[in-house]
Amino acid sequence: MTSPTEWNTAPDPTASPVSVLDRIIAILEAVRESDGPATITDIAARVGLPKSTTSRLVADLADQRYLARVGGGAGVELGLRLFELGARASRPRRLLAAAAPVIRRLREATGERVGLWVQQGTDMVSIAALPGRLPMLPTSAGMHSPALTTASGKAYLAFCADQRVVDRVTASLVDDDARHFRDELAQVRSSTLATDLEVSYPGILAVASPVFGSGRSVVGAISIAGPSGGMDPDRIAPIVRAAGTSVSRRVAAA
Structure with a gap:
C-alpha cells in the first residue's frame, strides 16, 4: 500500500496575485524561497505587490504567527504556526x-x-x-x-x-x-x-x-x-x- 500522491504546483512568476488568498500564498512562498530573513522590499519585488500592501499583509501574518519577525523587525521568516499545521x-x-x-x-x-x-x-x-x-x-x-x-x-x-x-x-x-x-x-x-x-x-x-x-x-x-x-x-x-x-x-x- 502506498501513500496518496501529493501534487505541488508552482505559481506563475509573471502573474501578479489578485485575490487576498493568492497574495498571502505568494508572500509565504517568497519568504520560504528567500535566503535568510526576507524584508518587505524583497517580498514586494518577488510577488509584484505595492510595498504598502505587502507590509500590511506581512503584519497580519506575523500577528497570526504564520510569519515571525527577526533582526529587530527588519525581516521575517516562516512562523511556528506553519510548522504546527505541517505536523x-x-x-x-x-x-x-x-x-x-x-x-x-x-x-x-x-x-x-x-x-x-x-x-x-x-x-x-x-x-x-x-x-x-x-x-x-x-x-x-x-x-x-x-x-x-x-x-x-x-x-x-x-x-x-x-x-x-x-x-x-x-x-x-x-x-x-x-x-x-x-x-x-x-x-x-x-x-x-x-x-x-x-x-x-x-x-x-x-x-x-x-x-x-x-x-x-x-x-x-x-x-x-x-x-x-x-x-x-x-x-x-x-x-x-x-x-x-x-x-x-x-x-x-x-
Missing part, C-alpha cells in the same frame, strides 16, 4: 504507513472490507480501505461517514479528549438518545470496541477499534465491515481489537 497534516501519512501491513493482514484473515479512519469535523474520513466481499461498500480513500453512527466514529469519540469535538458530533441528540449514546461510548471505552449494526448501511455490520498515538491520545480507528447475516461479531471482535492494538504500537514506535 498535523503529516499525521494521516504516518498513521497510514504504520497501519499498512496490519490492514493487509486483517483483510487476508477475514475477507471483509477493512478501513482506516481519521476524524474531521463531524465525520470520519477514510485514509485507506481494502475491499471485501460486499461490492456495494465504498473503498476509496477520502470517503466521509458520520462519526455519530459509524463504528469507527464511536471508537474514536469514546476516547476523544476534546469535548468540543464530541459536543459537535452529538449536537443533534436530545434526552434519551443523548443518554443512550453516552452509555454506548462508556461501553466502547470498557471494551475498546465499537459496533454499527445496520445503522449506516442496511444489512451491514461494522466493528471498529481505536488507534492511539503517543501518550494514549486517540488518532483514528480501524474497522471491518461485512454482511450482518454472515459475519460473526464474536469472532471478529478480538481480531479487530488486536489490529487496533498492533497499529497503535506501530504508530507510537514510528
